Amino acid sequence: MHKIQLGSIIEIELADSQFAYGCKFDSIIVGIYKIISSNKLQISDIILNQISVYIAIDNSYLKKRPFKIIGKINLLNDEIYPPDLAWYAEWLPEDSLKRSTIRNKKGKTEYTNKEYYISLVKKGLVMNVFNRPEYLSLWLIDNLNNWPNYEIPLE
Structure with a gap:
């Protein structure tokens, strides 16, 4: 099996037969574009959208091909790194x-x-972090268009 390259654009078929799209960053991060489409999109249309959600998926998970790699964009210098990301568990906010x-x-x-x-x-x-592709698919359907959609706990 080969390593999934940086800049790979990933098509995620959702449980409702729509599509979401992501881009592979550094070693384990995939940034999900803020778009859900009922039609398959071209890369040129996908990258016009903003990255909204970042998920951790290691190469062994991607190699199982739960998602389709539809192409690649060139990431330059600092673009290969996602921004600082908070380790936040929605089920343990405090x-x-x-x-x-x-x-x-x-x-x-x-x-x-x-x-x-x-x-x-x-x-x-x-x-x-999603352990199974179906969890990611369902979460994207429920949350991508209104992310972030939770309250931050008060101390």
Whole structure:
């Protein structure tokens, strides 16, 4: 099996037969464009959209081909790194806020101050982890068009 290249554009067929699209960043991050379409799109149309959600998917998961790779764009210099992303668990918001841990642009986990952490969460710049492709598909249907859509816990 070959390594999934940086800049690979991934087509995600959703449970309702629509499509979402992502771009492979650094070693494990896929950025999901803020678009859900009932028709398959061309890369030139996809990249006109903003990346809205970041998910962690390792190469072994991608190699199983739960998603279709439809092409590649060239990422240059700092473009290969997603922004700082908060490690935020929606089911443990108080614990997430207490830890205030982020994954920085270079892929390292670090602790940060609560103000910066909250600013990332408010923007939706969080690391989402999905173990099974169907979970991602259902989550995108419910959340992509109105992300971020949760309240941040008060201390």
